Amino acid sequence: MTPADPGKTCTQDTRIGLIHTAAVVNTRPSGADELAGLRNTLRDLWQVTDPGVAAGVAEQLLAEARARPQLVTHDGVGWHLHISSPDKAWPAYLAIEAAMGVIDLIRGDDLDRLKRCAAPGCAAVLVDLSRNRSKRYCANGTCGNRVHVAAYRARRRTRPARSATSIREEHP
Numbered sequence: 001m002t003p004a005d006p007g008k009t010c011t012q013d014t015r016i017g018l019i020h021t022a023a024v025v026n027t028r029p030s031g032a033d034e035l036a037g038l039r040n041t042l043r044d045l046w047q048v049t050d051p052g053v054a055a056g057v058a059e060q061l062l063a064e065a066r067a068r069p070q071l072v073t074h075d076g077v078g079w080h081l082h083i084s085s086p087d088k089a090w091p092a093y094l095a096i097e098a099a100m101g102v103i104d105l106i107r108g109d110d111l112d113r114l115k116r117c118a119a120p121g122c123a124a125v126l127v128d129l130s131r132n133r134s135k136r137y138c139a140n141g142t143c144g145n146r147v148h149v150a151a152y153r154a155r156r157r158t159r160p161a162r163s164a165t166s167i168r169e170e171h172p
C-alpha cells in the first residue's frame with residue numbers, strides 16, 4: 001500500500017495525531033520492519049524532555065526518509081510546505097509526518113503533551129491536545145472509566161457504615 005499523496009496533510013493536529021498513530025501502530029503491512037523501528041523510535045520520544053534531543057530525532061527521521069521539502073500552493077491554499085520522499089511507501093510517509101509533528105511540538109514548547117496513560121496496568125501513550133493539558137488517559141475508552149469506578153468503590157469501602165438509627169434520623 002502506498003499513500004495517495006504523501007505530504008499532503010498539513011495541519012498541526014494531523015501531524016500530532018500521526019505521531020500517536022505511528023507510535024501505537026501494531027499492524028503488519030508491507031514495510032513492517034521499518035514501521036516497527038519507527039514505532040520504537042517514537043515510543044522513546046515519550047521519555048524525552050530535552051528539545052535538543054527531540055530535534056535530533058526529528059532530523060534523523062527526515063534524513064532516513066530522504067525527505068524533500070517543497071513550497072507549494074494549490075486548491076486555493078496559500079504557500080505552504082509539503083515534504084515528500086522518493087520512497088513512496090508508508091514507513092517513509094509516516095516517518096516524515098511524525099518528524100514534522102515532533103518539530104511542531106518543539107516549536108510550540110509542547111513536548112510535555114506526550115504522555116503515558118495514567119491508568120494502572122496500561123502501557124498506552126497519548127498526545128494531550130486539550131487546551132489545559134489535562135488529559136490523563138488513553139483513548140481506548142475504558143481506562144478513565146476503570147480508574148474512576150475503582151476510586152468510587154474505594155471511597156465507598158472507607159466510608160463508615162451508617163446505622164439504621166442514623167438513617168431514620170435523616171428520614172423521619
Ligand SMILES: [Zn+2]
Nearest residue numbers: 117122138143
Ligand atoms: Zn490506557
